[in-house]
Amino acid sequence: MTERFILPNRLDSSAAAALAAALLERRGHGLDLDASEVEVMGALAMEVLIAAGRQWSADGQTLAIQAPSLRYAAACEAMGLAPDAPWIGVAAKTGDAA
Template sequence: MSETLILAEVLDLNAAQPLKAELLALRGHALTLDASAVERLGGLCLQILMSARKTWAADGVNLSLGSVSQYWTEQWAALGAPDFNNEGALA
């Protein structure tokens, strides 16, 4: 069974450490990220999320992105990040 982590509205420098801690506490569990409330996404939180994606893939556990806000979509693309649900997929 997959757990869901609802991401904070503001994922900036101040949110980085709490986000990292939440993800580490859920490591080893199938996880869906809910980004429907995100209004701002900063580079450090993006790096944490991409690192989590690689970690979950290396552990053989599913980590996926569920609902997203328009802000998430725009800022994810503006930061040049690859598609979250396909990044790290085995070729």
């Protein structure tokens, strides 16, 4: 069974600990993270999402980002991360011809 969790609109440093706790409560089964309401995305909260993605993978469970907001996607891009799965790797840059 996959649970849906709506990410809060403000994911800055002060929200990182609460985000980590909320995700840990849901560990052990698939989880869809709805990022449609995210307006502020900080590096520390992103680290929590990256760690969660890696943990879910190690546990053999799925973790997915659904409906990323424009601000969430822009923050991921600014950090060089893929908005749909920031824990997998660096976002591909388009238009970079060598």
